Amino acid sequence: MHKISKQVMNKKRLFSLMVLTFAVFGATFYATAQEGGNNEKPKNEAAKPASAEEAKAGKEKLDVAKVIFGHIADAHEWHLFSIKHEGSEETPVAMPLPVIIYNPDNGLSVFSSSNIAEGKEYNAGNVTYVLDKSSSMKEKIVVKGNPDAKIYDVSITKNVLSMLISVVILLVVLLKAGKKYNAADGIKAPKGMQNFLEVVIIFLRDEVGKPCLGNKYQRYMPLLLTIFFFIWINNLLGLLPGGANFTGNIAVTSCLALLSFIVILANSKKHFWSHLFNPPGVPGWMKPMLVLIEIISLFIKPMALMIRLFANIMAGHIVILALICMVFIFAAINTYVGAGFVPVSIAFAIFMFLLELLVGAIQAFIFCNLTAVFIGQSIEDPHGHEVHEAHA
């Protein structure tokens, strides 16, 4: 009983924390919109906010695209919220993250992102690094005075930190579950988290692994399961208020797609290549064209994996943010209209949020399933062909 009430309490606490974070976010947005918060020209705004004309000008400057892409894009610090005191500039409250830069000319530099925040410059020996925010979609650390200099930025950004959190969660949960199978004989009934994991694992094994990979499924199950859980947990973490848009980043999806492409190629059999370069049952004159198409399709497969996940998750984030931003768009016209639109906007946002919960699981499943299908095609035996066709 005690344990249950504690769990309930924890859940309540988590929920209230989420509500609080959400409210803080909303309030920040609202304040920003009201005051026409614009970091680039704070002096104009802060000097005479009471002036009706200036306020109107400020409202017009609400750049929804900038707000949305600011949340979608990766960042060198984890922005939580902004505080605006009466008569002062808006000060963002953000968690500074480590910046790691390798410059072939200057070597490795590691420093806190607070050193380059708010337009500051960081002097690392011979060069000075600044944060280039000229692009509305992506910020970038560049060498001052030489923006095209080649540097390798391997900073622990917001996305990387979010991913590291997901990795810790994955390892803690799954290693704990895995230990139970080592300790006891396998016949023992599952308990707690193990129950939930087993449902997912068995589903992936029986609905993805076995149909796509036949009797060799056991070799690929660890990869498929890791892909699924890795994407899923990151999709869910991305949905938390203040969370990073990790799986909606092309670098992440390209990395995952590249890995599955490597696995597909590394395990491919002779049969796969012979089909690719010498498609059977095709008139000779058509073969060159077909081979070309086959080769293109070979590379399109991982590209599709990459873009599908990236676009789905990013689109979800954009839609939720856009729905919330609508409050401020309407508030820019009239404060009362904006306030009146809050329930509508929140209702739509909640709907989208729930939909994104579903999409998060579905996209993880699709990535995993398509990887299995592509591996299945590449490891296909000449004998198993008919069987596979029948399955498909």
Add this chain to the structure above:
Amino acid sequence: MDLLTPEFGLFFWTLLAFLTVFFILRKFAWKPILKGLGDREKGIADSIATAERIKQEMAEFKSENEKLLAQAREERTLMLREAKDAKDKIIGDAKEQAKIEANKIIIDAQQQIQQQKMAALTEVKNEIGNLALEVAEKILRKQLNNSEGQEMYMKMLAEDIKLN
């Protein structure tokens, strides 16, 4: 287009983290979990198969037992009937025997009675004959004691001779 150009840093960290997670989980989570699941499924299937087999065996045993029981019952009935038959036969035989014996004894007894009757009759006859002889002797002696009687006897004998 900025959104579509992957950053090197994030790519690098994702690759590193994913591969680390993959290798750690493969060794310490997925393999034991998949093996455990497989073992459990196999164990459950085996248990069900064993239970099914035992159930079948039990059913077989039961039917066999019933058969044996029925057979035993039948045998018992048969034995009882046989015993009854034997008893009846023995009793019947004994009765028959007894009747025959009795008849024999009766016949023997009758024969003996007859014989003894005959013997007794013979004896009585003999006794009577002897008595008659003695009486006749005594009479004759008395009659022939005197001359008159002798004469008369002689005359009677003579008459007999004459008659012949």
